[in-house]
Amino acid sequence: MSVSAGLTLVLSAVVSPLYLGVIQRTKSFFAGRAGPPIAQTYFDLFKLLRKGAVYSGTTTWVFRLGPIAGPAAGLAALSLLPQGPAAAPWSFPGDFLVLIYLLAAARFFTLISALDTGSSFEGMGASREAAFSALAEPVLLLSIAAAARSTGQTSLSGIFAGAGAALSRGAAPVFLLLAVALVIVLLAENSRIPVDDPSTHLELTMIHEVMVLDHSGPDLALILWGGSLKLWILGALIVGLLLPIRTGHPWIDWLVFAGGMFVLALVIGVIESSIARLRMNRVPQFLVGGGAFAVVALALAMR
């Protein structure tokens, strides 16, 4: 594990809460408000870390397992992700599978910690989360399969490295479709509009927010951090596929990567501000639409 790889890991873990701030700021701009400062998430984290906790008598150690699974999986997944010019600390064929399933494990532990409270609100959120993520996972896997087919590689580093060559060979439509599918998955997995509304907490309509209703104090801070890590990971995946620019100068590559992430945050903010939240029974159609993008991308790549 090289120094730059390790440093990238630590840096991205620290910088990821900023991402939420940028998205929030964009949404406020569209709503005509000034909005909270970009570093607001950090303030929230520090506030929560200083507090005590209240645990429900119904819960067991499973409830305490959920909040730590999120950041643990996120950090482990970050170690598999090449960002910008930095290589990933671990890279091997099929590493993206480990990444996806680490995030899935975190989701599983969150699900059962929600069921641990014995409350029907959390149960409702958990059941929707389970159903929608069962649809989102194949979309994510098929998108990466399309990228793997165009580049002929089976590891993330390989795919990112080969993306530039593939694009110049005329695989642009494939990557465009891929990007749309991946953005749809990102919106679904990170509880963004149109799948879920992260800013209100109406239990009967929400998915992610309602699952973590009973957590408090440091637990909630860990959950918040885990969520921002997950957002960063999926965002870095999209930017890595779409901007495979390798000029050879690390500083320029870093700038390109950071710029790409920033633009992606803006795009997410714009999407969130322009569409309304979907009715709950339309969310599967949304995800299947994303799947259609991925399948067509794969079909095009296989021609």
Add this chain to the structure above:
Amino acid sequence: MLVLSGLAAWGVPRRAAAWVGVTGAIVGSLVGLIPAIHVLADGTTVAAQAPWNLPLASFAIAIDPLSAFFLLPVFSLSALTAVYGFGYLKHHRGRGRAGTPWLWSNLLTASMAAVLVARNGILFLVAWEVMTVASYFLVTFEHERKQAREAGRIYLVAAHIGTAFLLVFFLKLAGPADTLDFNRFLQGGPGGIAGTLFFLMLVGFGVKAGFVPLHVWLPEAHPAAPPHVSALLSGAMLKMGIYGILRFLPYLGAPPSLWGWTLLGVGLGSALTGVLYSLAQRDLKRVLAYSSVENVGIIAVSLGLGLLGLTYDSPPIVVLGFGAALLHVLNHAAFKGLLFLGAGAAVQSAHTGDLEYLGGLLKRLPSTGWAFLLGAVAIAGLPPLNGFVSEFLLYLGAFRAVANLTPPAALAGACTIGGLGLVGGLAAATFARGFGIAFLGEPRTQAAHRAHDVAPSLRLPMLVLATACFVLAFASLWIVPALRPVLAVATGIPSAILAAEVASVGTTLISLTEVTAGFLLLLLALAGLRKLLLVRRAVATSITWDCGYAAASPRGGYTASSFAQPALQLFAPMLGTRVTNLDPLGPFPTEASLATATPDSFRERVFGPLGRELARQLARFRHIQEGRVQIYVLYIAVTLVALLLYEFARVR
């Protein structure tokens, strides 16, 4: 060693027989494991032969790496379930002798071992039949219950249909030879009938393995049997079907792509059907039974991919496909065994298996809950446990196919990826539901509230299996290279050629294990960090906040059917769920209810009507059964005369 197990099997139907039965099972299993491990380590084959005066038969047995590999789960599970059964059956002062279940379970183990080492068609079929009969008696152990009798009947019919197919298969495979010894089977492929043989084999072994649509006996039989038997059935007996397919594939010659696609299709169909029905069940044991159908489907998908690798001559895909299948056999034995044992403990403590009547069991059965959680995480295919490793290998094979092979093979990979992704997500949902509703939250009935933990003899096997899940996950990087001799036998490719591929898979697994270990360390680190943070702060206990609803009752917790509803709604046409409801009427409704039931579509729409029609047609022949002895004597006389006349005509 087989004979020892056999002797122990006549585990004496007497009083105080439980001790004899258990000791026999454990000793026999351990003794049986020794040669198995020996053969696996060496890669050699141990053989023996003796004549037998049935036609076409000889007592030919041998242990080669493939048999040895499958002997591992058989013997380990039988030893562990024997320990469990000892504690479980203590509560069953039922009718009949105390030693009967031991007789049948030891006989089951012995027959499974016999199937694995048999090298003659007749011996194989005899052992297969004994296996079926022994498990039938175990399934109908609680024969007072109508459901158990019904389950046994369906199981018997299904199993014998499968055996019939196998008989035809063996006869055709032997061709003109005068014996059904395996090594006298048509070498180099039987020419034109390879396709028929493949079909016969698929159906015959598929019934036992539980491929859809031949699975209808599984969800009846496995829940009806006592939990330690269900663990053995799911963990070991289903794999006999897989073993059969692996054993006889090389005899059929080079596989055309149709076979790989068939297995792939059957596997994906089984996996999806299995997981959907699993999500829809109310009974915890039925959830597990359908989940076995799903996992057998995954194994079939791996085999299909491996076969396609053979067709398209791609060693990496072959290694990954067959390797994933073999590893999943082992993994499934571990975590399904664990889950059935845990479920059995929970059901025994709470006196019901219905998920809607359970709840909060984790606090009352802590070690069982722990074990069940580990089993659930493993079966959902999540890191850091072993289910993930075998699914990872399968995915890697599929992605390799997509990335590097020509479109037909790449298409197979793509279908695998999409299907497996969906199945994996639904499996995670199923087991979050299974574990969450049964073990978490508040108990929904008084019985669940009063549940208490089970005896140590039940907990010990669960502990061993849970540890096995961890060990299998982290030791995978040694296990997979050790599978090389098994792969050589199964695929027909010489071991030396496989070496490079297996080595590269091993290297990948090393990195995988490192990352998984890192994940576990991070979990511990963060837990420690949180503890540190909370040391000086106020930590209080209260009721569930529930967004301020202070009068929550246990019955207000989310129900199992509600949990499954969003996912099942998407697949409604496939499932045919029946909803009966009584809507609340008026401003002060007194009665309202909602009930959902998801019967097995295959049983309802295919086999049920088929069986009934068959019964109706056959009933016409019932008048042959006159009941009077004179008529029967007349029948015999008529038949003899007819045979005599036929012989005369032939000789003429």
Add this chain to the structure above:
Amino acid sequence: MVTALEILIVFLVFSNLRLLGLSRLNASIRTVAAQGVVLGIIALLANAHHITWRILTIACAGIVLKGVVFPVLLYRALRAAKVRREVEPYLGYLPSVLAGVGAFLISLWVAARLPLPEATVSTLMVPAALSTMFVGLLLTVTRKKALSQALGYLVFENGIYAFGVGVALEAPVLVEMGILLDVFVAVFVMGIAVFHISREFDSIDTTKLATLKE
């Protein structure tokens, strides 16, 4: 150039999928209009190196007709019938979208096996055309509102036109103009028919028309 064409063809395919999942009728009309415009642009781009006045006029006429005139006619019918949404079709939205994706994949396979002349536009054009035709058929068969069936017919026409572009059929001016006129008249008549149906039956739900058989 090929890449831009391929992106447009992909847009065509996705406009079909969108139609299958949409229940709002005015959005459907807009989607079909966009489809027509994109097809016109594809026709122009395909012949970019040898543009003649003939090709230019026909393409522009197509764009104007499909992008402006037809939507106007259909909107009028929509307003007269006072409907906004499709009712639950015979084949649900989710299965329809899945069927559309499946149709595209099958079209890819079929097109590879058809004995067609060398593809001048892109190898994607014929599969996209075949799947568009299928989607038009699906819309006509599974939707209940008469307007949706009109839209299905238009999509089917688009598919046939796309197929022509894909195999670079050069038809005489008269034939191409004749086809366009045909379609125009059909839509005009359908608009009138919808208006009259809604006036007679107070709805344009075709399930109610089934009572005519008695």
